[in-house]
Amino acid sequence: MMAQRDEIIAEELLHRISWFIYLRWVAVLGVSGTILFARHAIGVIAPLPQLFTVVACIAIYNAIFHAGLVHPRLFKWCWFFEKLDFHTKAAALANTQIVLDLLMLNLLLHFSGGVENPFAFYFIFHMVISAILLSVRASYGQATFASAIFAGTVLAEHFRLIPHYHLNPLPMLCDEPIFVFGVCTAFITTLFITVYMTTSISGKLRAREREVVSLANALQQKTNQLSEAYQKLSELERMKSKHMRKMSHELRTPLNAVESLLAVLEQGLAGELPEKAKELTARASFRVKEMLGIVDDMLALSRIREARLKPIRQDVNIHEIAEKVISAFQPQAELKGINLILHSSGNLPTIQADPDSISELLSNLVSNAIRYTPEGGKVWVRLRPEEENIVIEVADTGIGIEADELENIFDEFYRTRRAKEFALSGTGLGLSIVKAVVENHKGSIKVKSEVGKGTTFTVTLPVIGKVGAQASNLKSLSEGRLANP
Amino acid sequence: MAQKILVIDDDPDIVESLRITLESAGYDVVDANNAEVGLEKAKVEKPALIILDIMMPTGTEGFHFVWKLRSPETEEPLRDVPILVLTSIHETTPLRFYPEQHDIEYAPGEYLPVQEFVDKPIDPKEILKKVEKLLGTGAKQ
Numbered sequence: 001m002m003a004q005r006d007e008i009i010a011e012e013l014l015h016r017i018s019w020f021i022y023l024r025w026v027a028v029l030g031v032s033g034t035i036l037f038a039r040h041a042i043g044v045i046a047p048l049p050q051l052f053t054v055v056a057c058i059a060i061y062n063a064i065f066h067a068g069l070v071h072p073r074l075f076k077w078c079w080f081f082e083k084l085d086f087h088t089k090a091a092a093l094a095n096t097q098i099v100l101d102l103l104m105l106n107l108l109l110h111f112s113g114g115v116e117n118p119f120a121f122y123f124i125f126h127m128v129i130s131a132i133l134l135s136v137r138a139s140y141g142q143a144t145f146a147s148a149i150f151a152g153t154v155l156a157e158h159f160r161l162i163p164h165y166h167l168n169p170l171p172m173l174c175d176e177p178i179f180v181f182g183v184c185t186a187f188i189t190t191l192f193i194t195v196y197m198t199t200s201i202s203g204k205l206r207a208r209e210r211e212v213v214s215l216a217n218a219l220q221q222k223t224n225q226l227s228e229a230y231q232k233l234s235e236l237e238r239m240k241s242k243h244m245r246k247m248s249h250e251l252r253t254p255l256n257a258v259e260s261l262l263a264v265l266e267q268g269l270a271g272e273l274p275e276k277a278k279e280l281t282a283r284a285s286f287r288v289k290e291m292l293g294i295v296d297d298m299l300a301l302s303r304i305r306e307a308r309l310k311p312i313r314q315d316v317n318i319h320e321i322a323e324k325v326i327s328a329f330q331p332q333a334e335l336k337g338i339n340l341i342l343h344s345s346g347n348l349p350t351i352q353a354d355p356d357s358i359s360e361l362l363s364n365l366v367s368n369a370i371r372y373t374p375e376g377g378k379v380w381v382r383l384r385p386e387e388e389n390i391v392i393e394v395a396d397t398g399i400g401i402e403a404d405e406l407e408n409i410f411d412e413f414y415r416t417r418r419a420k421e422f423a424l425s426g427t428g429l430g431l432s433i434v435k436a437v438v439e440n441h442k443g444s445i446k447v448k449s450e451v452g453k454g455t456t457f458t459v460t461l462p463v464i465g466k467v468g469a470q471a472s473n474l475k476s477l478s479e480g481r482l483a484n485p
Numbered sequence: 486m487a488q489k490i491l492v493i494d495d496d497p498d499i500v501e502s503l504r505i506t507l508e509s510a511g512y513d514v515v516d517a518n519n520a521e522v523g524l525e526k527a528k529v530e531k532p533a534l535i536i537l538d539i540m541m542p543t544g545t546e547g548f549h550f551v552w553k554l555r556s557p558e559t560e561e562p563l564r565d566v567p568i569l570v571l572t573s574i575h576e577t578t579p580l581r582f583y584p585e586q587h588d589i590e591y592a593p594g595e596y597l598p599v600q601e602f603v604d605k606p607i608d609p610k611e612i613l614k615k616v617e618k619l620l621g622t623g624a625k626q
Binding site for chain 1 (some may be wrong): 496498499502503505506509561573605606607608609610
């Protein structure tokens with residue numbers, strides 16, 4: 001992690017150095033332009049050969065640096081340089097460039113009036129750049145160096161130790177001691193104050209930068225961890241489902257055998273049974289059927305969950321499936337005197353779905369409705385289109401669900417208190433199956449219930465493949481995905 | 486003469502339940518516990534109906550039995566004998582099977598050429614009703 005953070009900071013540094021090099025090309029052009037402009041437009045006389053020699057030097061060393069940046073292989077012979085680590089390399093590069101620039105700037109000023117040339121202000125740029133590229137200590141070092149060479153040159157000119165290249169028509173200020181002293185003082189203090197101010201700011205910026213990189217790394221790590229955890233979870237879910245399916249299958253075989261034998265016994269086919277024996281056989285048979293119900297539901301549930309990975313999509317006519325389910329459950333409903341009706345609006349679109357799952361979904365909802373509605377009640381199934389969806393409503397006049405249990409009804413093996421009182425048998429898996437099918441089809445389900453009055457389940461399924469299906473998916477997902485108390 | 490029914494299932498308890506049920510209604514019962522023996526017995530005993538467990542013991546033996554029986558290799562009238570299939574899947578699921586590597590002319594997508602499906606566990610009353618229906622109408626759909 002540390003390496004990654006340093007890498008990012010190192011890259012930043014490299015960018016800034018290359019920016020500096022490009023800036024220098026601009027400066028070369030700028031200086032050349034200024035010199036010519038001053039001579040030909042304003043008529044300021046300055047020694048062109050010397051000035052352009054300096055500009056040429058700048059151009060040459062900038063070309064070397066530029067080449068080093070773009071083709072680092074050319075400089076492999078600099079073995080002492082290659083040995084250093086990246087940060088030292090970058091610092092050395094930056095320091096060298098700044099020192100060279102300061103020297104060249106100083107020379108330019110010397111050949112164009114020295115202390116009389118207002119462009120002495122340009123030293124400030126290098127102070128700012130030092131603060132950005134270098135350490136605090138090195139920045140002050142550069143400030144000291146700049147002060148030394150400027151003051152040195154100015155004073156040397158003042159005391160005629162070196163020639164003064166005077167700029168006509170400017171006044172001869174280099175001989176004025178107060179002026180010279182004033183300029184030097186102002187210059188030196190400006191440089192140091194500038195370094196102080198900019199290093200304070202850049203120090204804070206760098207600290208902030210490090211923080212950000214740190215946070216970014218931590219975030220990436222967490223994201224990776226999350227992604228791994230999610231994958232593990234998915235894998236576990238898949239294994240759980242597979243295990244459930246295998247177990248259910250293994251259980252079903254002996255259960256089938258037991259129930260077949262009991263049925264034969266119960267119906268007197270292996271000899272007429274005394275009354276009590278018949279009763280006990282019937283009770284045993286009932287319990288075995290209960291187990292078979294649980295096993296079947298578990299099989300259905302794991303099959304549907306595994307289907308999520310390879311969804312089956314066909315043209316499905318929900319009305320047809322609903323009709324089949326209704327007629328399958330009609331005898332059961334009649335036994336309890338329950339009125340079981342199907343309301344279907346005429347213009348139902350065909351939807352892309354897995355027909356077996358849809359059948360399973362409807363069967364479970366209708367089966368529950370019948371089971372938990374007292375005799376003489378009503379159950380109805382309503383189908384209608386709604387924008388890009390189909391809405392399936394299964395309503396009953398049954399025992400209802402208490403508000404505090406609404407959030408649990410889709411849990412595996414969960415049966416409400418009232419359900420357990422009202423009907424002894426029930427696997428508690430029916431709604432888990434319904435929920436799994438709804439999720440597989442990217443739909444949503446809502447439940448409304450009033451204790452003693454009845455319950456309504458509303459399933460919304462998108463008609464996948466039609467334009468606008470995506471938008472309505474999101475809409476139906478946000479509109480209360482699962483039961484809300 | 487009593488009609489003969491061939492029961493093919495690898496679970497002896499299922500076979501026993503079926504035997505008792507069918508014999509109580511006056512049928513003769515012969516049994517086999519795998520598809521190969523089943524085919525042999527079918528040729529020898531020439532039953533009026535075959536009751537076959539489709540999932541025995543793996544998913545494919547039952548299927549292969551049906552395709553083999555219905556192939557042109559099998560002589561008439563055995564080839565058209567009605568078959569009642571015992572399944573472990575819900576009856577409401579429409580079943581669709583495909584022949585795998587066979588030189589038989591059944592096109593993929595055709596339903597398995599059997600006459601009836603019944604869910605396990607065995608309900609004697611239901612079995613007898615279906616058997617009577619198949620033998621009464623005398624067969625092939």
